[in-house]
Amino acid sequence: MCMTCRSDRKRVWGPRTDIPELPEVWVGRWIRLLRCLECETLWVASPFEPYASFPYLVVWDRTIEEFASVHAVDDGALCHEWLQAEIRVRMKTAELADIDASRRHDTRSGGHYGFDHFEEENPVDLSAYLKPSP
Numbered sequence: 001m002c003m004t005c006r007s008d009r010k011r012v013w014g015p016r017t018d019i020p021e022l023p024e025v026w027v028g029r030w031i032r033l034l035r036c037l038e039c040e041t042l043w044v045a046s047p048f049e050p051y052a053s054f055p056y057l058v059v060w061d062r063t064i065e066e067f068a069s070v071h072a073v074d075d076g077a078l079c080h081e082w083l084q085a086e087i088r089v090r091m092k093t094a095e096l097a098d099i100d101a102s103r104r105h106d107t108r109s110g111g112h113y114g115f116d117h118f119e120e121e122n123p124v125d126l127s128a129y130l131k132p133s134p
């Protein structure tokens with residue numbers, strides 16, 4: 001059980017005050033990959049408006065290189081689209097504290113992101129840019 005990022009139980013962190021601070025392993029345009037030193041899980045991180053002050057994390061199950069290849073498609077636009085949809089999928093089963101933080105953010109952003117409009121599946125298909133699963 002990872003005490004740092006709690007990846008064994010969580011796939012998303014909302015913009016909570018206790019969001020873990022993890023070291024950066026890759027940087028794109030307003031989007032980064034972080035790696036937990038304790039369990040080595042990769043997390044996609046991005047700060048959302050207003051003032052880029054609402055950070056979210058979601059698990060990235062694949063390699064840094066694969067994320068970089070998706071980012072290279074259109075300077076990160078597809079990564080951001082995937083991330084926002086992934087947050088809506090993961091929030092569906094998130095801890096109450098993450099959902100609450102996301103709702104506070106939603107109020108603050110005037111409902112711009114709607115991360116509590118949960119989705120069953122991520123509609124953004126990255127498969128063309130990823131290696132086939134083993």
Ligand SMILES: [Zn+2]
Nearest residue numbers: 002005036039
């Ligand atoms: Zn961890």
